[in-house]
Amino acid sequence: MDRIPILKMGDCLLVTIQVDMHDQLAVSLQEDLTAQIAKYASRGVLIDISTLEIVDSFIGRMLANIAAMSRVLDAQTVxxxxxxxxxxxxxxxxxxxxxxxxxxxxxxxxxxxxxYIQEENEYREPDGSEE
Amino acid sequence: MVLKSDVHPIKSADDVVRVRQVARQWAAELKFSLVDQTKLVTATSELARNTLEHGKGGTMRVEQVENGPRRGVRLTFEDNGPGIPNIERALQDGYTTGGGLGLGLSGSKRLVNEFEIKSEAGRGTTVTIIRWK
Incomplete structure (x- = not known):
C-alpha cells in the first residue's frame, strides 16, 4: 500500500502531502508520524500541503488529530x-x-x-531536567 | 435543461478520489473559478464519503445543466443504504453518527448553491447539489 514519505531533519520531521489522498492514506500518515515522533524523539513536525487541492472535513480532522497527538508526544506541528x-x-x-x-x-x-523548540529548551533548562 | 450527463460508481475509497477528479473536470470545463472548483470538489468529497460509508456504496451522476443564461454542474449522490431517520438533525453542524465532526452534510450545503436531500428508511438516500457558474 502507498505511504506518504516522512523525512527526518535534525529534531524535526517533514511531510509533504502531494497526492490526492484517499482516507486510508490519511489514517496511515497519522500512525506513521506518531510512531516516528516517538522513535526519534522529534520536537517539531512540519506538514506542507501546498500541492493539496482540497482539504475536506476528514483530512481536516486528520490534520487536527496529528497536531494534538504530536503535542501529547512533546512535539509541535506546523x-x-x-x-x-x-x-x-x-x-x-x-x-x-x-x-x-x-x-x-x-x-x-x-x-x-x-x-518554538528554542523557547521550550530555555524554559526547561533552569532545573536541568525535563522531568 | 441537462446538456450532458454521466454516472460513476462509488464503491471504494479510490472511487471517492475518482469522483472528486470528475467533479473537478466538469467544473473546469465550465471555467469555474478556482475557489468555486474547490468548493464543489470538497462538497463532492464529503457527499461521496457519505454514500460509501453510510449508504454502503452507490453512484454519482454528474450533469451539465442550463437554466436560462446560467450553466452549472449538478451532482446526484444515490445509495440504497439504510437511509437517514432524521434529516433535520443530520443537517445540523456537529451532529454525527459516524464518529466524524458532523460537518459533511451541513458543510457541503454551504459550499453549493442548491442542495436537496431525500431519504427513506430502509430504501436509501439521494443528495442533489448544484453549483452555478
Missing part, C-alpha cells in the same frame, strides 16, 4: 502552504483548524518550529 482557495473552502465548510499552528510556506514554518 501546517504550511495552504492554498487560498482551500482556506476559503475549509472555513466555509465549518472547520477553522484553530488548534493548529500555520505558516505561509515551508521556510517560515521551519523558522516557527526552531523558535
Amino acid at each position: 501546517l504550511t502552504g495552504m492554498q487560498p482557495a482551500v482556506a476559503i473552502t475549509l472555513v466555509e465548510l465549518g472547520m477553522s483548524l484553530s488548534g493548529i499552528k500555520t505558516a505561509l510556506n515551508v521556510e517560515r514554518g521551519m523558522e516557527l518550529l526552531r523558535q
Whole structure:
C-alpha cells in the first residue's frame, strides 16, 4: 500500500502531502508520524500541503488529530502552504483548524518550529531536567 | 435543461478520489473559478464519503445543466443504504453518527448553491447539489 514519505531533519520531521489522498492514506500518515515522533524523539513536525487541492472535513480532522497527538508526544506541528482557495473552502465548510499552528510556506514554518523548540529548551533548562 | 450527463460508481475509497477528479473536470470545463472548483470538489468529497460509508456504496451522476443564461454542474449522490431517520438533525453542524465532526452534510450545503436531500428508511438516500457558474 502507498505511504506518504516522512523525512527526518535534525529534531524535526517533514511531510509533504502531494497526492490526492484517499482516507486510508490519511489514517496511515497519522500512525506513521506518531510512531516516528516517538522513535526519534522529534520536537517539531512540519506538514506542507501546498500541492493539496482540497482539504475536506476528514483530512481536516486528520490534520487536527496529528497536531494534538504530536503535542501529547512533546512535539509541535506546523501546517504550511495552504492554498487560498482551500482556506476559503475549509472555513466555509465549518472547520477553522484553530488548534493548529500555520505558516505561509515551508521556510517560515521551519523558522516557527526552531523558535518554538528554542523557547521550550530555555524554559526547561533552569532545573536541568525535563522531568 | 441537462446538456450532458454521466454516472460513476462509488464503491471504494479510490472511487471517492475518482469522483472528486470528475467533479473537478466538469467544473473546469465550465471555467469555474478556482475557489468555486474547490468548493464543489470538497462538497463532492464529503457527499461521496457519505454514500460509501453510510449508504454502503452507490453512484454519482454528474450533469451539465442550463437554466436560462446560467450553466452549472449538478451532482446526484444515490445509495440504497439504510437511509437517514432524521434529516433535520443530520443537517445540523456537529451532529454525527459516524464518529466524524458532523460537518459533511451541513458543510457541503454551504459550499453549493442548491442542495436537496431525500431519504427513506430502509430504501436509501439521494443528495442533489448544484453549483452555478
